[in-house]
Amino acid sequence: MIEVRNLYHAYRGENYVLKGINFSMGKEIVALVGPNGSGKTTLAKHFNGLLKPTKGSVKIDGLDTREHTVAELSRLVGYVFQNPEHMFFEESVFKEVAFGPKNLEKSEDEIRKRVSWALKSVGLEGYEERAPYSLSGGEKQRLAIACVLSMKPKYLILDEPTTGLDAKAEKRVVETIRSLKDNGHGILLITHDMNLVLELAERVVLLYKGEKVYDGPVEPFFDIALERYSLETPELLKLAKKLGVSFVRSTDELIASISGGVL
Amino acid sequence: MIHTFYRENDSFLHSLDPRAKIVGSTSALAIILLFNDPIITGSLLVSVLILGRLFGKISIREQLRLLKPLIPLVLFTIILWPVIYKPRLEGFMFGVSFALRLLTLGLVTFILLMTTPQRELIQGFVKLGLPYEFGLTISIGLRYIPTLYILTRNIMDAQRSRGWEMEKGNIVVRTRKMSAVMIPLLVASLKTAHELSIALESRAFGAGKRRTFLHDIKMGKKDYITIVTSLVLLGVALYLRYGFGFGHINVYG
Ligand SMILES: Nc1ncnc2c1ncn2[C@@H]1O[C@H](COP(=O)(O)OP(=O)(O)OP(=O)(O)O)[C@@H](O)[C@H]1O
Numbered sequence: 223m224i225e226v227r228n229l230y231h232a233y234r235g236e237n238y239v240l241k242g243i244n245f246s247m248g249k250e251i252v253a254l255v256g257p258n259g260s261g262k263t264t265l266a267k268h269f270n271g272l273l274k275p276t277k278g279s280v281k282i283d284g285l286d287t288r289e290h291t292v293a294e295l296s297r298l299v300g301y302v303f304q305n306p307e308h309m310f311f312e313e314s315v316f317k318e319v320a321f322g323p324k325n326l327e328k329s330e331d332e333i334r335k336r337v338s339w340a341l342k343s344v345g346l347e348g349y350e351e352r353a354p355y356s357l358s359g360g361e362k363q364r365l366a367i368a369c370v371l372s373m374k375p376k377y378l379i380l381d382e383p384t385t386g387l388d389a390k391a392e393k394r395v396v397e398t399i400r401s402l403k404d405n406g407h408g409i410l411l412i413t414h415d416m417n418l419v420l421e422l423a424e425r426v427v428l429l430y431k432g433e434k435v436y437d438g439p440v441e442p443f444f445d446i447a448l449e450r451y452s453l454e455t456p457e458l459l460k461l462a463k464k465l466g467v468s469f470v471r472s473t474d475e476l477i478a479s480i481s482g483g484v485l
Numbered sequence: 486m487i488h489t490f491y492r493e494n495d496s497f498l499h500s501l502d503p504r505a506k507i508v509g510s511t512s513a514l515a516i517i518l519l520f521n522d523p524i525i526t527g528s529l530l531v532s533v534l535i536l537g538r539l540f541g542k543i544s545i546r547e548q549l550r551l552l553k554p555l556i557p558l559v560l561f562t563i564i565l566w567p568v569i570y571k572p573r574l575e576g577f578m579f580g581v582s583f584a585l586r587l588l589t590l591g592l593v594t595f596i597l598l599m600t601t602p603q604r605e606l607i608q609g610f611v612k613l614g615l616p617y618e619f620g621l622t623i624s625i626g627l628r629y630i631p632t633l634y635i636l637t638r639n640i641m642d643a644q645r646s647r648g649w650e651m652e653k654g655n656i657v658v659r660t661r662k663m664s665a666v667m668i669p670l671l672v673a674s675l676k677t678a679h680e681l682s683i684a685l686e687s688r689a690f691g692a693g694k695r696r697t698f699l700h701d702i703k704m705g706k707k708d709y710i711t712i713v714t715s716l717v718l719l720g721v722a723l724y725l726r727y728g729f730g731f732g733h734i735n736v737y738g
C-alpha cells in the first residue's frame with residue numbers, strides 16, 4: 223500500500239503546493255489528473271522519496287519515506303519520468319535496462335533475467351543491441367518503462383507516458399500498462415488525456431491547487447464539470463450521452479449498447 | 486526557483502542607465518583583480534555586500550544565498566593553494582585571498598544581473614559600441630543557467646529513481662557515475678541550443694545590419710556621476726597598487 227497522510231509540501235521557502243493530501247492505493251490503476259501546476263508531479267515524487275513531506279507522512283508498504291533513501295525505495299516504487307531521454311546514457315538497450323538492477327547489486331545472471339523479462343513486458347525483445355537514442359518516440363517510452371521495470375518495483379508511476387506519441391505507439395503503451403496491472407503491479411498514471419483515463423483507469427484522483435477534490439470511480443468522475451479544471455470530457459462520452467447511454471468505456475461498448483437497445 | 490536573475494525593485498541601481506552600471510561593474514571587477522592581500526580582498530567583499538544592500542536593496546542574506554553555488558569552487562581554491570605553494574601558511578593565505586576575490590567577482594556580476602533587465606543589458610552593450618551578437622550571446626548564456634540547473638535536477642532525479650547514488654564510492658567511481666547525468670544533459674542542451682538557433686533565424690536574426698530598439702535608454706546626471714566616480718575609484722586603486730605597491734603580495738617570489 224502507498225499511504226499518504228495529511229501531506230503538505232512547500233518547495234524551499236515558498237507557499238504550500240500540496241495542502242493536506244490524504245490518499246492510499248494498492249494494486250490498481252489510478253489516474254492522477256488536474257490542471258498544470260496543480261501538484262501532480264510534486265505528489266508523485268513523494269512516493270519514491272525524491273521529495274520528502276514538509277508536514278504529514280508517506281508510507282510505502284509500511285516504510286516511512288523519510289527514513290529511507292530513494293535507492294532503497296526504488297525497489298518498491300518505480301518512477302518513469304516524463305521525458306525518457308532524460309535517463310538514457312548507455313550505448314545499448316541491454317545496458318540501459320541493466321543499469322537499475324546493477325545499482326541494486328544483483329548478480330550477472332539475475333540481471334540478464336530481469337532485462338529480458340522487462341524488455342518482453344514492454345514488447346521490445348530483440349532490441350538489446352540497439353542504441354537507445356536511435357529508437358522511435360514510442361519505443362523510447364517503452365524502453366523507459368523497461369528501465370524502471372527491471373528493478374521489479376511493486377508500484378509504478380508513469381508521468382504522462384503517452385504525450386507526443388502517435389495512435390499506434392500510444393496503443394502499445396496502453397497494452398503494456400494493462401498487462402503490468404494484470405501481473406500485479408499498482409499503477410499511478412499521471413495524465414492530461416481524458417480518453418486515456420476513460421480507457422484505462424480504475425479510479426481517478428483529481429488535484430486542484432494542491433488539494434484533492436475528487437477521489438473515486440471513473441463513471442461519477444465524468445459527471446463533474448471538468449472545464450472548471452481545464453480538463454475535457456471525451457467526445458465518446460458526449461456522443462454516448464446524446465444517444466441516451468449514460469456511460470461507456472470504448473467505442474465498441476457504445477456500439478454494443480446501442481445495437482443491443484435497438485435490436 | 487530562479488528563472489531569471491532580475492528582480493523588480495525601485496533601488497538606485499535599478500534606476501541607473503545600463504551603460505553606467507556596465508562601466509561601474511567593470512571598474513569594480515578591475516579593482517578586485519588588482520589586489521591579492523586577503524585583508525584588502527576581504528574588505529572589498531564586505532564593501533560590495535554593503536553597496537548591494539544600500540544601492541541595490543538586495544538583502545545581505547539574499548546576496549550570500551546567491552554565492553552558495555560558488556562554495557565548492559571556493560573550498561577547492563582554499564584547499565589547493567597550500568598543497569602547491571610552500572610555505573603552507575602563506576599558501577593557505579593566498580588560497581583564502583583568491584577565494585575572496587572569486588566571491589567578490591561573482592557578487593558584482595550577480596548584483597548587475599539582479600538590477601538590470603536583460604533587454605537593457607543588451608542595449609547597454611550595444612550603445613557602448615559592442616556588437617549586438619555579443620550582448621545577445623552573453624544574456625542568452627546567463628538566462629540559460631537557470632534552465633540548465635532545472636534540467637540537471639530533473640535528470641538526477643530520473644537516475645536516482647533507478648537506484649543511482651552519487652554519494653557512493655571513491656572519486657574515480659563517482660566521476661564515472663557522473664556520465665549517467667552528463668550524457669542526457671549534453672543531449673538535452675544540444676537540442677535546446679539547436680532549437681534556439683532555429684528560433685533566432687526564423688525571426689530573421691542576422692538579416693539586417695542596423696538594429697533599432699523599441700525602448701530607448703538615456704543617460705542622466707546620476708549616470709554620469711556614477712561613471713565618473715567608478716573611473717576615479719579605479720584610478721585611485723591603480724595608483725595605490727602601482728605607485729605604492731599597496732595591497733599586493735608577491736606570490737611568485
Ligand atoms: N522545483 C521546484 N521549485 C519550486 N517550485 C516548484 C518546483 N517544481 C514545481 N514547483 C511548483 O509547484 C507547483 C506544482 O507543480 P507540479 O509540477 O507538481 O504540477 P503538475 O500538476 O505536475 O503540473 P503539470 O501538469 O504542468 O506537470 C507549481 O506551482 C510549480 O510552479
Ligand SMILES: [Mg+2]
Pocket residue numbers: 262263264
Ligand atoms: Mg507534472
